[in-house]
Amino acid sequence: MRASTWDVTEWDAGCNNDGCTYQFKIAGAATSDYPARPAFSASCTGQSVDGKVYNDYTDCKLDSKDVKGSLVSRLNKPEQLLGTRTVVPLQVSFQFADLNQDNTYWNYTGIQNTTFNRGAEQPPLSFAIIPKESFGIA
Numbered sequence: 001m002r003a004s005t006w007d008v009t010e011w012d013a014g015c016n017n018d019g020c021t022y023q024f025k026i027a028g029a030a031t032s033d034y035p036a037r038p039a040f041s042a043s044c045t046g047q048s049v050d051g052k053v054y055n056d057y058t059d060c061k062l063d064s065k066d067v068k069g070s071l072v073s074r075l076n077k078p079e080q081l082l083g084t085r086t087v088v089p090l091q092v093s094f095q096f097a098d099l100n101q102d103n104t105y106w107n108y109t110g111i112q113n114t115t116f117n118r119g120a121e122q123p124p125l126s127f128a129i130i131p132k133e134s135f136g137i138a
Contacts, residue, residue: 004031004131006092006110011125013075013088014118019048019055022075026060026092026129035106035136036099040064044073044092053078053088060092069096069105076111087113092129098136109133 006028013022023045030039044060057072076089091111098104110131117125 004028004037005128006094006131007126007128008090008112008114009124009126011114011127012118013114013116015053015086015116019050020053020075020116021045021047022090024073024090024124026071026073028094037094037106037108038067038069038096038099040067040069040071040094040096042071044071046073046075048075053086057093067096069094071095086116088116090114090129092131094131105137107135107137 006026009025011024025043027041031037041063042060046055046058048055054075054077057074060071060073062071071094073092076091078086078088089111093107093109095105095107098106108131110129112127112129114127
């Protein structure tokens with residue numbers, strides 16, 4: 001798998017006694033290497049419940065109806081603290097139909113550490129995710 005990046009913009013996340021919420025936009029460029037991946041852009045929101053920081057996968061909204069697939073996101077369990085800020089891994093998975101082979105799908109997953117920025121007088125954040133895991137389904 002050739003290294004590519006997914007660009008996350010407008011990251012806004014925070015927690016209260018009821019749990020944590022997040023929202024962001026994400027986009028990835030098309031690639032021509034095997035398997036060819038379609039370009040995509042999506043909007044994602046998610047929330048945890050019962051005071052947890054992490055959550056289950058939540059469907060993102062793909063901006064284009066031309067992409068045959070799905071994109072999901074979740075917050076994984078935090079692994080460390082950075083001063084008073086919690087560092088939390090954002091995990092994103094993109095599944096799409098093979099562009100050259102019927103009845104075949106590919107799934108790519110990437111994880112990037114980020115922080116909660118809501119309520120800290122910080123503007124929305126931007127960062128990149130490099131998908132490092134992949135598998136095919138025929």
